[in-house]
Amino acid sequence: MSTSTTIAIVVGSLRKESWNRQFAQALAKLLPPEVATTWVRIDDLPLYNQDDDAQPAPQVTRLRQEIKAASGVLLVTPEYNRSIPGPLKNAIDHASRPWGQSVWNGKPAAVCGVAGGPIGTALAQQHLRNVLSAQSAPTLPTPEMFIQWKEGLVVDGEIGPASREFMQKFVDAMLTWFQRQA
Template sequence: MATYKIGYFVGSLAKASINRTLSHALIRLAPEKLEFTEIPIGDLPLYSQDYDADFPPEGQALQEGIAAAEGILFVSPEYNRSIPGALKNAIDWESRPWGTNSFARKPTGIIGASPGNIGTAVMQSSMRAVLSFLDAPQLNAPPSYCAVGAVQAEGAGTPLQVAPAQRPGNNRSTTTRPDNRTAMCVLFRQRPHAPAQAAGAFLVTRLFKESRALERQHS
């Protein structure tokens, strides 16, 4: 069976990041034909145009990671209603030098987890503006916003699960039904429900399909 490479960024540098845990959950839910590789951003210096003439090894490794991927997944928190600085710094690195934009025509998807009720919605809006400028095709539907619950009840070694969120007072989930263009999911660490059509699984599957469609268009 052929496999297809998806590179993914985790927008948080925290060792116990809930978004890193979310990325692991998404990989478990993804189709077997997808091969995931994290593209690390923690060792990058702050971008400066002074580096353009001679990229350091960290910048070159970032370029190579994006070039090797057939699709890119961003798994990121929201900081102050916007993109985390470390992630934005990595994006700035790979849009340079001028004329060598690594993200051009690279299918991209965005998902994120946050303790807040809006679950990274504003960060994702900011990211879409940046990716549009970088000519990166995006999976705009369904937007996948994840809120975090029951973190205080985490048990040692209990894996994070991904499942559809429930609207208060409503037994219907807000997941990826064809007639619902917003995919909400909740992360929790005890008494997990079945993942069903978890928003993240839908997103990474769509990312794979978009990558294949783009390849056919340019073959």
């Protein structure tokens, strides 16, 4: 992996103690030391309005620059009402506009997430894959990660021992995917 590799991490939950934020932070610790991360902020974005395309808010410009500069994007999403949260969709919409200037076009992506139920965020991830596909963002096909939040998944800020090998396979596959798409 190149020392110039940067992974942009977008967490779809805004909640301070979000399971998905904790999970994303623990996953990031599985990255090799030469891989940098950018934590993409989405909680300060205005609601997308096409009227603003000509003069986007500074937060929107920042979002677009962070995604554009990254080697790939890891999106970690909770599942709200069997789909992705509104703030995550809003961020995707901002980064896809104005029409014809989407920073998602050709940007490799990987998706995962955790939830309290046994199928994790399976439906949200499928919706997210559909949205990214519409943006021509090549998305890691496997391994898929439908993870139930349980005690021991994240221990002291790191992936717990029972899950570490599986999570490392995901991280390694993601990095390989991002390299192949470069």
